[in-house]
Each structure stands twice: as structure tokens, then as C-alpha cells.
Amino acid sequence: MLGLLRFSCKPVIFNPFNKFNILNKNVVNRCLCQKQLDVNTNVTKDVILYKYKNDTFFKVVNIFALCQFGFWTYLSTFAYTKLRDAPVDSSKETKWWRKINLGENKYRNALTIISFLIGWGILTVTWMYSLRSVKYLILRKGGKEVTIVTYSPTGSNRMFTLGLQNVSCKESRTTAKSQLPIKVKGHYLHYILDMRGEFTNPSLFDNTTGLRRNWAI
Template identity: 65%
Template sequence: MISLLISPLKFALRCSYRPSFSRPLINSKFLSKKALDVNTNVTKDVILFKNPNDKFYKIISIFAVFQFGFWTYLSIFAYTTLKDSPVDTEKAKAWYEKINLGENKYRNGLTLISFLIGWGLLSVSWMYCLRSVKYLILRKGGREVTIVTFTPTGRNRMFTLGVENINCKELRQTAKAHIPLKVKGHSFHYLLDVTKGEFRNPLLFDHTAGLRRDWKS
């Protein structure tokens, strides 16, 4: 009789008892390195990001120059060629036949719009080249970063600043096309093209230039 009572009790205790070694362990492979584990005090200059796609940006610059020339020529052509010729609105049937393109408001408007289109295409294209990062270099000691960008003429433009002056707006792991970098004292963002570029030291980038910083505080 006693054994019949003890058996269920042993079974209940056996089910409720879970030895420590049976608990699921966290695989260290899935743990990201902490900032303290990454040595940012490098002994020499280290390339964090590289995008040596010079041909693409040269094509953009040439395209912008041709577009500027075309639209500038069109604006000059509109200003010098369009003559003021009054239109008989009673005989004109379609709405476009009633427009006198030689009238000052139309001629000057077409001239200005054509020039602004050409100038806008040139400015946007060249600004994109100047804001596209070719090299991102962490300087010796890990406290400064050099940003090298493309230029419309094909030469490199570079400047060096402290790491604390760079604010990364998007994580490297979630970026699909570009990673915008906000730099103190600069109006626009600098762009890292993740589709054509290469992170040479991704872990070091994440803990230096790739950090999101709150400058307001």
C-alpha cells in the first residue's frame, strides 16, 4: 500500500525537477561583439569602406555637362528665335494655336525654364558625385576618420575629422542601397553605396563611423 502511494510521488518529483545542464544554452556564435571587445585604437590607417567605381561617376559628370549644354542652347534659341507674332484667336481652333510663343511672357518663361533645368541637372549630378564616398579611412589611433569622395573632374576630394563628428543614420545590416552619414558643419549627407561598395572592416566600422550619435544631448 505504501509503495503504491510513493510511486506517484516519485513520478511527480521527477517531472518537476529539471537539472541545470538541461536548460538551453545560448550559442556564442549568435552573440554580437560588444564595443568593449573591439579595439578601435588601431596601430595604422585602416580602410573601413571602399567604392572605387570611378567609371560610373565619370559617366554621370559627362551626362550632366551634355545636359547643361543642351538646355542652355535651347534657352538661347528660345530667346533669340521666337518672334512676337499676334495670333488671330477667332480663326484658331485648337488651344495651342491661340498661344503666341513670341510674346514676352512666353519667350522669357521658356528661356528661364530651359536654363534652370540644365543648371539643376548639372548641380544635382555634381553634388551627388561630391557626396558619394569613395574611401572611408580610420586613422591611426582610432580617433579620426578621413572621408574621400568623388569629384566631377575625376580627382579625389578628402578631409579628416574626429569620429565623434560623424552620425550614421542607418545600420549597415539593414541598409538596402545607401547609408547616409551626417557630418558636423556640412549641410547635406554623405552617402555610402552598399550595392557597389565594400566594407573592408565591417566590425570596426560599426563601432567607429557607423555609430548613431545624439548631438542634441
């Protein structure tokens, strides 16, 4: 009798994880799907998805690039036109840097080319950075197209409109740290969304431009 009572009072221990996890997973997936379905991407007017206004910074950067381009171009011209082939003292007592004849063709031409490439390189990188930095991201009326507005070296805006199927976000908005790259089909480099900017419609962005799309090669 005592054994039967002990058996009847013993708590029943069971493992709820298997069924509970499956049920919980289904509930979460159902909620996520429902959340995505609740976002109406068929907008009735143009909607700004993202904006990052920092005109002063890009003006300063482009002015700096122009100054560097002018300096290195002048140095390149000076090296090619002003350096003269002059004899040097090649004795053992002379310092090694005094033995270099900068007017010699190989040194003069090398300085000319290197200075020219540095100047154009700085200018090109700065211009490409400006042209790939997104200022506005606008979802057009109907929700099928998006307009990308970027900065330009001249200080004006550069914009173009394309279908959403031609835009792929390479990373999640919630996991990006400093920059969020966006790939545009047919363009070689990525467009950059600075995370210091403002996502004015996060849910709409995540369900339109923020999707990762795989294109067939």
C-alpha cells in the first residue's frame, strides 16, 4: 500500500522539448510570415526609404582631391621639364643619396609617371566614392521601382531609376556596422549606404530594396 502511494505521488517527468520546439518554431515562422505579409509594398506615392545628407563632407573631400591632383600634376610636370642630367660624385666617401642623378632618364621618367598616377589615383578614388555614396533611396509609386540618388564631384545630385529585381542588398540592415553595400545589376561596384544615415521606413526597406537577390549568370 505504501509502495502504491509512493508511486502515485511521484511526479511525472517528461521531455517537452521535441514537440514544444517544433510548435514554437512553427509559431515563430507563422508570425514572421504574417509580419512580412502585413507590409504593403504597393505604395500609393513615392516613399523615401533612406537618406544621408552630408554635403559638406563630400565638398571638402572633393576639394582636397582637386588640390592633391593639382599638386601631383605640377610635380610630374616639374620632374619632366626641370630635372637635368648632371654629373655626380661617385667616390666612396660620398653619401649614397648624393650619388643618385635624378636628371637621368630612368629616374626622371619614373618620378614623372609615379607623380602623375598618384594624382589621378587620388582624384579617381574620391570621385568614385562620391558617385557610389547614396544620399537618398526612394521607392517609387507602385512599389516596383526604386530611385537611387548619389553625390557627385560637382556638388549636384546624380540619380537613376531601376526595377527592384535589379537591386540586391548584400547584408542585413540589422547586422551592418558602418556601411551597407547594395549591388545594382549591370554596375561593377557596389553602392554604399552609410549606417549613420536614417532609414525612414525600415520595414518597407527590408521588404523591397533590403532583400538579397540571386541573379543567374
